[in-house]
């Protein structure tokens with residue numbers, strides 16, 4: 178994970194104005210890299226995410242004998258075929274990345290060698306039983322700390338196909354099972370109550386796997402010959418949401434985001450923002466490499482505020498910290514329920530965003546499964562020294578809230594943004610046309 182030392186000072190104001198091309202989507206990048214490694218031959222991926230998390234996936238793949246060549250322009254991956262990964266000499270380090278550890282666990286469950294997967298302190302405290310259980314059902318032997326946490330010691334081999342209903346909505350767990358399903362003895366089915374992001378399904382299909390999605394169930398056929406591909410990763414909407422929120426908050430702002438991923442399993446956040454009054458428009462929507470992409474324009478808007486709960490909370494799980502931080506800029510505030518998963522992300526996101534916003538003077542009520550952030554009538558936010566707890570999305574959400582506060586805000590250990598978006602502060606400065614310092 179990024180070094181924790183750098184404080185960042187954000188001064189309020191500075192109209193958000195201009196055009197941005199975002200770095201590649203983090204979720205899609207992980208998947209393209211992992212699946213390319215299992216294909217037969219060299220794939221080339223453009224706009225691969227610059228996130229530290231996606232570099233963690235590449236370094237794990239290298240330990241498994243996969244050659245990677247990553248330049249500014251493109252990432253080349255020499256696929257080894259389904260059976261071509263090599264036993265790693267040392268433990269595989271997923272660092273801060275939940276997607277890396279959970280998806281890779283699925284691939285490693287199908288290998289004939291033993292391997293160990295671990296990560297940083299945050300990752301080692303996150304629940305892994307959700308992925309261990311179905312992989313054990315498929316026949317993998319897995320040992321975990323307290324039977325739940327990393328390090329995961331995986332002894333894979335011939336796997337059985339299963340028909341599995343996800344107990345909690347998780348694209349990471351669904352993906353791990355589908356990847357293990359590549360190594361199974363029959364068709365593997367995953368069923369989900371809430372439709373989570375489907376990038377794994379789309380990517381597997383692009384690389385030539387046979388995979389069927391119907392309603393909320395997915396079936397994968399085993400042992401395909403995966404073909405190498407040339408693919409372009411769409412811009413990361415979950416990163417773009419921070420700038421969208423900035424443009425909504427700061428008067429006179431007008432922003433365009435180009436070539437952003439608009440996969441319908443990711444755009445619930447835009448529906449919600451539009452429903453509370455955001456002036457957001459889409460243009461040039463098209464299908465590229467199986468994924469929808471397009472341009473988003475957004476203007477400063479009066480926001481009504483509103484409530485998010487149930488399936489909607491799961492569908493915008495990564496955007497909830499930013500939406501919570503919009504609360505003080507809305508008429509009625511923002512209330513979130515059904516988001517208990519936020520407690521087991523890179524930090525306890527309900528606690529860290531609540532603490533940060535409270536330090537800035539917001540009125541916040543915490544619930545076990547969410548929070549309520551009072552609207553404008555509770556008063557204007559004021560600059561403060563805030564601690565994002567090493568969590569990239571909390572640091573970015575608080576930085577954007579700081580744009581609308583009175584006085585300067587210091588984001589402690591702000592370099593944690595590199596986990597998903599190393600360029601965040603540089604692009605923010607460019608869009609404001611005036612500097613933040615730190």
Ligand code: S3P
Nearest residue numbers: 204276346347348349350494495
């Ligand atoms: C991700 C899935 C989500 C999300 C995470 C990325 C993915 O996690 O929060 O940032 O790429 O599959 P869960 O699937 O555990 O909800």
